[in-house]
Amino acid sequence: MGTDEARFTELYRQLYRRVWAYAARRAPDQIAQEATDEAFLIAWKKLDQLPTDPLPWLLVATRHALSEHRRREDKQLTLIEWAASGSLLSPPTAPGADDAALERLSVLAALQTLSEQDRETLMLTVWDGLSYRQSAEAVRCSTTAFAVRHHRARRRLSAALAIQDSSGTPSIQMERDAT
Numbered sequence: 218m219g220t221d222e223a224r225f226t227e228l229y230r231q232l233y234r235r236v237w238a239y240a241a242r243r244a245p246d247q248i249a250q251e252a253t254d255e256a257f258l259i260a261w262k263k264l265d266q267l268p269t270d271p272l273p274w275l276l277v278a279t280r281h282a283l284s285e286h287r288r289r290e291d292k293q294l295t296l297i298e299w300a301a302s303g304s305l306l307s308p309p310t311a312p313g314a315d316d317a318a319l320e321r322l323s324v325l326a327a328l329q330t331l332s333e334q335d336r337e338t339l340m341l342t343v344w345d346g347l348s349y350r351q352s353a354e355a356v357r358c359s360t361t362a363f364a365v366r367h368h369r370a371r372r373r374l375s376a377a378l379a380i381q382d383s384s385g386t387p388s389i390q391m392e393r394d395a396t
Contacts, residue, residue: 225261236275239345243283252282273355327377335370
């Protein structure tokens with residue numbers, strides 16, 4: 218095995234699960250796997266151009282692959298709607314859940330009230346476990362700007378959770394983290 222193959226194999230071994238987890242939060246399993254595979258294929262093709270810390274780069278590539286998939290899906294849905302004379306397929310309803318799942322749904326509902334930038338900011342640090350520096354690279358801003366975005370996003374999420382809590386919807390207490 219050549220040095221490029223060994224380097225890529227190690228990169229894949231170390232980061233595939235994290236990149237897939239990032240994609241899996243945003244898409245169903247099969248689509249997440251396809252987007253992750255696409256990101257690693259691009260990484261293989263551009264192996265000599267990857268940054269020292271390739272995780273943020275891989276997350277950006279995965280996000281682009283997911284966006285491209287959504288664009289194709291939207292086009293297909295439009296065609297289906299047109300062919301079916303405007304009748305839409307209704308999404309499946311969620312089954313009942315235990316307390317942990319309800320809590321997660323509460324947080325996800327609160328996240329949905331935030332802007333896309335706020336959601337991405339929180340997910341990169343809390344769910345993907347990236348540092349502010351890595352997250353800043355992924356969203357292409359300075360570390361300081363990202364820290365400010367993160368602080369504001371956390372404040373907005375806390376407010377959204379408080380609104381849900383006052384309306385009787387289950388919520389969680391946000392932990393403070395020092396990244």
